Amino acid sequence: MDRSATASARNEAAAGVDDVSGRVAQGERVVARGEVLDRGDVARMEALGLAGGANPWSVFLGVGIVVATEMWVAWYFLERFGKRILKGKTAIRVLLAASLLILFTALARAFVLLSLPYYLIPLAGLSILGTILLGPRLMFLMVVIESVNIGIIAGNDFFLASVLLLTSGFAIYTVLRVGPRTEFLWAGLLIAVVTGVVTFAFALIGGGGLQAALGQGGIGLVNGLLSLMLAMVLLPLLENAFNILTPQKMLELADTGNPLLHKLLSGAPGTFTHSIQVGSLAANAAERIGADPLLARVGAYYHDVGKLEHPYYFIENQIGRANPHKSLTPALSARIIKRHVKDGLRLGREWNLPQEVLDMIAQHHGTTRIEYFYRRALEDSLGGDLAGVDVREADFRYPGPKPKSKEAGILMLADSIEATVKSLDKPTPKRIEDIVAGTIRGKLEDGQFDECQLTMHEIHETGEAIREALIGFIGPRIEYPQAPAQSKPAPARGSTA
Known part of the structure; x- marks a missing residue:
């Protein structure tokens, strides 16, 4: 039986029947007790709401x-x-x-x-x-x-x-x-x-x-x-x-042709390369521990977009350029370095990045200390032009917050480890393993994962996944022999050199 067609036919049939009207005066008896009812009596009672229909x-x-x-x-x-x-x-x-x-x-x-x-x-x-x-x-x-x-x-x-x-x-x-x-x-x-x-x-x-x-x-x-x-x-x-943030939206953000990523490639090519590599490391680690690999990759791609504001103050963008930090005090250098997080949040909001990605931009450094400039400040306070100047550790720490999600914690490790390994002249599997272990130990001792959803097992699994991927990236390389130097032809007899 076609229920919908049946209901429609019933409605059409009912609409084709003329209304039958009648009048019942106030106080008039409709039916008496025990009286046999005909159709007219039932119709009158139903019209008066005295019978028929569900309660x-x-x-x-x-x-x-x-x-x-x-x-x-x-x-x-x-x-x-x-x-x-x-x-x-x-x-x-x-x-x-x-x-x-x-x-x-x-x-x-x-x-x-x-x-x-x-x-x-x-x-x-x-x-x-x-x-x-x-x-x-x-x-x-x-x-x-x-x-x-x-x-x-x-x-x-x-x-x-x-x-x-x-x-x-x-x-x-x-x-x-x-x-x-x-x-x-x-x-x-x-x-x-x-x-x-x-x-x-x-x-x-x-x-x-x-x-x-x-x-x-x-x-x-x-x-x-x-x-x-x-x-x-x-x-x-x-x-x-x-x-x-939907999977479809994340795939659009992960496209390296995205306008903001294209701007990062043009304005800070070293940062762009670093972000892409960190994205691969983070996605691999996230898949290992059951986190969201696509979110980890997207967060890594955009975590350093704030460096677009002052790209040449970051080492990866200084190829062929003088280091501007040489003319700055350590405290001022640290202030500029810290600012890329704030600038990244501002740019992310301007480009309507999802809140999950904005959170990863804000949390990828947590409250870690900018170690290089902090140690320089300590050295300068012991002698030189800044001798006797009080060094406040808080001035050399990122504002935070600390990582909350698993993906933000993975990004923090991948970012730190990749940057450290890249600074090595000759990275070897043993040196990479030491850097991974040292980075994890340092972050734990500094309390950077105190608010994170990562368990201790997942933190160490993340480090292992990053270590394996980095060793795979570097891999063995053939050292090509240099071409032999061509000797100058001997001068002809009787000529002078």
């Missing part, structure tokens, strides 16, 4: 029990898994989840009021959006709740609820590992086909003929396409409105 209070009680159950399940789920699925921006994520539920419930209600086919309700669009923006675990909970609610709204149609639950669950699985937006499009088309097949199958289960089932399958296919279009329109709007 609104019992309906209200049933809906209340369902809603209370849904809320209890949601509370238990968030209590059990909330820390894992609401990593950071908890209030924003909860607000977004509630907004999506309200939006799709209102959309389903609009389909019912407009007498549109219920199987066109694009709940898979909620799955696509929610999985990308909020993650699969929270999305599955939302899909279960919304499928039940839509089934109730559509006149307790639990065939419809089952179809929506299956197709929306498949949508969660499909977009879970989608990368670029072109892959997103193909995933959406696959969801549309599967929605059509599932709707066709449930139409057959409902007892409909093959032709009616094919019609329902066509409606399911349109549902999937509508869900895809809805998700593609809303995704960029919700990304920007809630400032949520």
Whole structure:
């Protein structure tokens, strides 16, 4: 049976029947106790609200029990898994989840009021959006709740609820590992086909003929396409409105053709090269310990964009140039070096970088001491022009904060180790291993990981992954022999040199 077509035919038939009016005077007896009722008596009683229809209070009680159950399940789920699925921006994520539920419930209600086919309700669009923006675990909970609610709204149609639950669950699985937006499009088309097949199958289960089932399958296919279009329109709007970093956004930021990275390449080429290499180290380490390798890479690419403001005060950009720090006091040099973090945050906000990347810019040095200039200041305070000048350690420390996320902690290690190894004239595996161990020990003793989510095991695994990658980068090189010097031809006899 085609439920949607049946409901539509009933509505059309009812609209073609002329209204029958009657009058009941105040105090007039409608029927007497024990009297046999005819159709006219029943119609009068129903019009007066004395018979027929469900008891609104019992309906209200049933809906209340369902809603209370849904809320209890949601509370238990968030209590059990909330820390894992609401990593950071908890209030924003909860607000977004509630907004999506309200939006799709209102959309389903609009389909019912407009007498549109219920199987066109694009709940898979909620799955696509929610999985990308909020993650699969929270999305599955939302899909279960919304499928039940839509089934109730559509006149307790639990065939419809089952179809929506299956197709929306498949949508969660499909977009879970989608990368670029072109892959997103193909995933959406696959969801549309599967929605059509599932709707066709449930139409057959409902007892409909093959032709009616094919019609329902066509409606399911349109549902999937509508869900895809809805998700593609809303995704960029919700990304920007809630400032949520999605895999698609991270892939765009990881593209070295990104305008800000291109500006970094032009203005501070040494910093650009350092950032790309640190990105590879950080992504490799993040994958080793189960952190987000794409976020680690993107954060590393942008962590030093603040050096664009004063590129030649940083050693990697001084090739063929004089070192301007030679004419500055250690305290002033440290102030300029520290400033690249503040400048990076300002530039990041101007270029609308996501908050997760801004956090990594702010935290990648933590509150570490700028060791080179601090030691120079101590030496100068013992003799020379700055003899007797008080050296305050706080003037030579970065402002922080310390790393909070795993990815920020990985970036701190990768950044420090890569820079130290690059300063070696002849890096060897043993020297690299010593630098990795010394860097980790120094950061731990300095308390830089006190606020970080990394465990001790993960910190050492991160160091091991960075060590292996650096040894792979350097690798053995063939030392090519120099070409023999060409001897000058002997002067001809009788000539002078």
